Every structure is written in C-alpha cells, then in structure tokens.
Amino acid sequence: MRISVFPKGDLAxxxxxxxxxxxxxxxKASTLPADGLELYSGxxxxxxxxxxxxxxxxxDAEGFEMPMLCTSPDFTHPDAxxxxxEFDRQLEMMRITRRLGGAGASTRVLSGQKHPGVSREQGVAWxxxxxxRLLPVARELDITLGMxxxxxxxxxxxxxFAQKGDVFREIVDAIEDRVHFGVQFDPSNAITAGMDSADFLDEVIDRVVTMQASDRFLAPGTTLDDLRLADGTIGYSPALQHGVIGKGMxxxxxxxxxLADVGYDGWVSIEDGVNGMDEMHESVLFLREAREVYFGGSTAVRVATQEAARAAAGLESLARPDIEDDALARGREIAR
Known part of the structure; x- marks a missing residue:
C-alpha cells in the first residue's frame, strides 16, 4: 500500500x-513522509x-509519484x-493523468450535480x-476511471447526484469494465450520505481501485440525528468537521x-490539512502505522480484483513491487 496526500486545506x-x-x-508537501501527491484539475x-x-x-525531484488526478465532471447538467x-475537459484531464502518472494511474470521476428537474432515470442514463464514451480513451491510455x-x-x-448509495451502485453496476473502471472509496463521504462507511465498503469492495482517507468529527453537543436532512442524507455542516485520520467516526x-482480505494493496490518498500541516503529518503517520499492521508493511501496488480482470482480458499486470525495488527497476531516487 502506498500513501499519497491531497491538499484539502490548500485547495481554494x-x-x-x-x-x-x-x-x-x-x-510544501515535501516535508511529509508520503509516497505520492494526488493532484486536482483546478x-x-x-x-x-x-x-x-x-x-x-x-x-520527481521530491521523490513523489502522481497516482491519482481528482476531477469533478458535471455529467448531469440539464444543458447538453x-x-x-464537461466531457471534453474530462478527456483532457485523462491525458494529463497518463502524462504525469503513467500506465495504471487513476482519474477520479463524479456523476454530476443533483440539478433540480433532472430525474434519477435521466441522470443515470447521462x-x-x-x-x-470515456472508456475507449481510458483503454487507449491504460489508465483507470475511479468513480x-x-x-x-x-x-x-x-x-x-449519486450521493446516495443506491444511485451510486446503480451507475457502477451499469459499467461492466473492471479493467479501466472502478470505485474510488471515500469512507467519510459515506458518512455524509447517512451510511456506515464500513458497511458501504462491503457493498462495493469488489470494484475498489483507489481510496481517499479522511475522517469526520461531530462538534460537542451534536448528534448524527441533528444533522440528518428531510431526505435522509447528511449535509455538510460546521458541526461535522475534518480532523486527524483515525480519531474520528x-x-x-x-x-x-x-481491503486487505480482498487483496487491496493499492494507493490510499489522505484528504486532510484543513487544520494545518501538523495534522496532515499526523494523518500520514497513522496510515504508515496502518500499513504495517494491516498490509504487512507492503509498499507495493497491487489491486487483486483489477489484476484478475486484466489477466482475464489478456493484459499485462500493473502490479509493482515495494518502493525500494521499484525505484531500482525504474532508475529513480527516493527523496524520503
């Protein structure tokens, strides 16, 4: 498992x-003991x-890889x-993903906004x-779309649009490709949608290709019931706060x-830093410890379900060995 970081606190x-x-x-990120940086289209x-x-x-100068590029296409906008x-912009970001991340890198995709007047059936179809239509390009570039x-x-x-788990799964289940399409799992976003994050993972775990890690905390005196909206979801609120990973909900x-049980040994990208780099550093240390405990200290990159799909399709493996061996094979220096 390799660790990347996403600059949630500096995104604006x-x-x-x-x-x-x-x-x-x-x-700024070079002070963090991470393996990569997840970048954002903006x-x-x-x-x-x-x-x-x-x-x-x-x-490369700081010893970082770019395993994931975060994009936010709005494919549910009522205006064709x-x-x-949005489609054309997504194609551009996919090509950037390949240029900076190489084969196997992931472009994060979304469904779009829950625009008033757009039905579930119509939105899912769009x-x-x-x-x-994006998948042929993903195959050509040999990158992965991670919803x-x-x-x-x-x-x-x-x-x-696909905030609720049943809508999300309807879209994912409609895409048969398991080589160049999968799920980017974010546990905290499951919580904001009113779901238990571990329960939701169980429902999509066979499609997970990348993961973002963050954590959420309830402000003192606040309960989940206080945050629930009339439609059963939970919206962002000052009472639901970011913080150090491993200390929240x-x-x-x-x-x-x-994840380890199904052979996930891929990238985990930390979405933190809202409260400063000290907390981001603490989150990286939490994941490094988790890597030792749950993944045997592996710094390899191998997603078993995706590797099986590649093998079935007659494609070469994208699995990579531990960082030191990988760096030697690629002639790269490790800055940290």
Missing amino acids: ALSDARTMTVFEWIT MFWRTDDDHLDAIGEAL SVRES VVDAYE ENHYKDGSWQHVE NDYPRIFRA
Whole structure:
C-alpha cells in the first residue's frame, strides 16, 4: 500500500484564488513522509506539455509519484452543451493523468450535480453514457476511471447526484469494465450520505481501485440525528468537521481489514490539512502505522480484483513491487 496526500486545506488557494501554485504545494508537501501527491484539475492553470513536464519534474525531484488526478465532471447538467464541454475537459484531464502518472494511474470521476428537474432515470442514463464514451480513451491510455462516492465539489451549487448509495451502485453496476473502471472509496463521504462507511465498503469492495482517507468529527453537543436532512442524507455542516485520520467516526481497523482480505494493496490518498500541516503529518503517520499492521508493511501496488480482470482480458499486470525495488527497476531516487 502506498500513501499519497491531497491538499484539502490548500485547495481554494490552488484552484480558486490561485494564490498558491502547484509547484509551491509540491515543495510544501515535501516535508511529509508520503509516497505520492494526488493532484486536482483546478491546479492546472496551464495544460501545455512544457508546463505539465515541469510539474512532473518537480514531483520527481521530491521523490513523489502522481497516482491519482481528482476531477469533478458535471455529467448531469440539464444543458447538453455543458455536458459535452464537461466531457471534453474530462478527456483532457485523462491525458494529463497518463502524462504525469503513467500506465495504471487513476482519474477520479463524479456523476454530476443533483440539478433540480433532472430525474434519477435521466441522470443515470447521462452519466453511464458519458462513462461509456470515456472508456475507449481510458483503454487507449491504460489508465483507470475511479468513480468516487462523493458529497459535493467546492465549486458546485448542488450536492452529488449519486450521493446516495443506491444511485451510486446503480451507475457502477451499469459499467461492466473492471479493467479501466472502478470505485474510488471515500469512507467519510459515506458518512455524509447517512451510511456506515464500513458497511458501504462491503457493498462495493469488489470494484475498489483507489481510496481517499479522511475522517469526520461531530462538534460537542451534536448528534448524527441533528444533522440528518428531510431526505435522509447528511449535509455538510460546521458541526461535522475534518480532523486527524483515525480519531474520528470511521472504523478504520474494519475498513483496512476488509481491503486487505480482498487483496487491496493499492494507493490510499489522505484528504486532510484543513487544520494545518501538523495534522496532515499526523494523518500520514497513522496510515504508515496502518500499513504495517494491516498490509504487512507492503509498499507495493497491487489491486487483486483489477489484476484478475486484466489477466482475464489478456493484459499485462500493473502490479509493482515495494518502493525500494521499484525505484531500482525504474532508475529513480527516493527523496524520503
């Protein structure tokens, strides 16, 4: 299992205000004992090859990989021209994923917003159609589309169309490809949708290809019942807070045991830092300890279910050995 980090606390500066560059974030993250950095589409203020290669060189200089690129396409927008624009942007991000992450890297995808007036049937049809049209490109690039159980992108007006577990599973189950499509599991987002995160994992575990790790805490005097909305979901609230992984509401021992039992030894990306880099560092140390306890200290990359699907399709394995052996094979230096 390899550990990457996602700059939840600096995302607005990197993507919205643009007061921090991706190069500054890479330098800032270099103090963390992590193996990779998950990047976000909004960080790419330019997408020309020279700029992308400069980002790749900066990552390599700090000993980081780029295993996942986080994107937020809105495939449920009622305007067909907007949906097509979102599709084209997604194709661009997939090509960036391959350029920076190489074969096997993952592009996180979403369904879209829960726009008023868009029925469940129509929304599901639009999302499945978009994914099916993206998959030939994913196969050509040999990257993976990872659909995340999500709450809401920071730039969105409405919550995730597939926030509820049954809608999410309907879309995932409609995609037969298990080589280049799967689930990016986020346990905290299951909680915000009103589900037990470990129970939800049990329902999708055979499709998990990547994972984001974060944790949630209830403010003093607040209960889950206080946060439940009329439709049975839980919306983001100041009472539901980010914090150090392993100290909140997720049952990480159960989650990691379940993943290890099905042969998941892939990437886990930390979504933290809202309260500063000290907490991000503590979260990395928590995952490093979990790696020892639940994954035998492995720093390999191997997702057994996806590897089985590749073998059945006659494709080469993407499994990689422990970091030291992998670095020797690739002629890379390890900065940490």
